[in-house]
Amino acid sequence: MRTLVLLLLLSFSLSFATVLAQQPEQQPPKQTDEFVPISQLPAQDQLPAAPLLVTAYAFVWVVLFAYVVSVSRRLTRVQHEVERLESDIAKRA
Amino acid sequence: MPKWFVPLAAVTALMFAASPFLIANAPYEATMGLVQKIFYYHLPSAWVFLLSAIVCGIASARFLFGGSPRQDRLAYAAAELTVLFGAIVLVTGPLWARKAWGVWWQWDVRLTSSLMGWMVAWAYLLVRKYGGPGSDKLAAGLALFGMANVPFVYISVNYWRTIHPATSVVPTLPVDMGVALWFAVACFLLLFVLLLRLRVYLEEQRARLDTLYLSLDE
Numbered sequence: 180m181r182t183l184v185l186l187l188l189l190s191f192s193l194s195f196a197t198v199l200a201q202q203p204e205q206q207p208p209k210q211t212d213e214f215v216p217i218s219q220l221p222a223q224d225q226l227p228a229a230p231l232l233v234t235a236y237a238f239v240w241v242v243l244f245a246y247v248v249s250v251s252r253r254l255t256r257v258q259h260e261v262e263r264l265e266s267d268i269a270k271r272a
Numbered sequence: 273m274p275k276w277f278v279p280l281a282a283v284t285a286l287m288f289a290a291s292p293f294l295i296a297n298a299p300y301e302a303t304m305g306l307v308q309k310i311f312y313y314h315l316p317s318a319w320v321f322l323l324s325a326i327v328c329g330i331a332s333a334r335f336l337f338g339g340s341p342r343q344d345r346l347a348y349a350a351a352e353l354t355v356l357f358g359a360i361v362l363v364t365g366p367l368w369a370r371k372a373w374g375v376w377w378q379w380d381v382r383l384t385s386s387l388m389g390w391m392v393a394w395a396y397l398l399v400r401k402y403g404g405p406g407s408d409k410l411a412a413g414l415a416l417f418g419m420a421n422v423p424f425v426y427i428s429v430n431y432w433r434t435i436h437p438a439t440s441v442v443p444t445l446p447v448d449m450g451v452a453l454w455f456a457v458a459c460f461l462l463l464f465v466l467l468l469r470l471r472v473y474l475e476e477q478r479a480r481l482d483t484l485y486l487s488l489d490e
Contacts (some may be wrong), residue, residue, distance in 0.1 A: 180402060197303070197339045208373060208374075208435050209435070210345060210429070210433075210434060210435055210437070210438060211303075211435075211437040211438065212437070212438045212440050212444075213441055213444045214301045214302075214308065214311075214437075214441055214444075214445060214446075215300045215301065215302040215303070216298075216299035216301060216302065216446050216448065217300050217301070218299065228305060228306040228307035228371050228463065229306060229369065231307055231310070231370060232307055232309055232310055232369050234367055235310045235313065235314070235363070235364040235368065236292070236310075236313060238363050239313050242356070242360060243356075243463070246356050246467070250325065250471060250474060252479055253474055254470070254473070254474045254477065257474065257477045257478055257481055261481050263483060264484040264485065264488060265439060265484065267488065268484065268487060269486060
């Protein structure tokens with residue numbers, strides 16, 4: 180009896196493994212070749228996407244602002260040094 | 273600085289301030305919904321990223337074969353902007369992908385070649401900063417490879433299997449989406465011109481400083 184149960188379990192496991200092995204591989208999403216507009220945003224899509232969208236736009240604004248500030252500061256420093264050197268040269272002359 | 277700089281900067285700032293309203297009024301995309309609106313800043317920054325790599329490459333080629341310091345300054349400025357706009361592309365893209373594809377990153381040809389182009393621009397800046405004497409010509413050689421990568425990045429989605437949207441998306445955009453996109457493209461192009469001019473001006477001032485130090489030594 181025990182042997183029979185073991186055999187049944189074994190055959191069940193093998194058939195289950197075979198079925199699993201025959202499952203088609205999960206296909207990656209298809210490539211998008213056009214954007215189709217809709218009038219209303221699906222309700223389930225609103226909340227999860229919003230933080231990503233806000234983060235993306237905030238990142239762009241912050242990075243651009245930081246770059247402008249960085250270039251301005253570098254430029255101010257160089258211009259001050261140019262003025263200092265020009266006055267030094269003028270004094271020597 | 274040229275006379276057109278300040279008025280153009282004011283116009284660009286106003287346009288950037290107006291762009292979120294146009295983007296908010298553009299329709300939602302059917303399959304991706306809200307997160308697709310990242311596209312309106314992602315695509316223009318990607319185009320400017322590729323444009324600045326081309327500017328850097330052309331200026332570097334002219335510097336290598338003509339020896340003009342002016343072209344070298346332009347290449348240096350454009351390389352920094354390639355890094356800046358490349359960072360925007362490589363951050364906004366994964367934020368969009370996380371929702372649209374379910375993953376932050378995919379090693380497909382468009383993403384990988386964009387990352388390579390960005391790393392080449394970083395390499396240019398690092399060589400310029402730490403390469404010592406002669407690094408300007410070495411960096412110019414790197415910039416040529418950065419420019420050669422640009423067409424590969426652009427056409428990659430049409431020739432290789434990838435889940436990144438194809439280039440056919442833009443010409444087939446409906447009017448409401450197209451207006452928001454082209455407005456954002458104009459914003460980013462104007463910003464690119466302004467930042468490039470400002471960054472070149474900084475290099476000009478540095479060159480002037482070097483000249484003054486030399487005259488002081490003499």
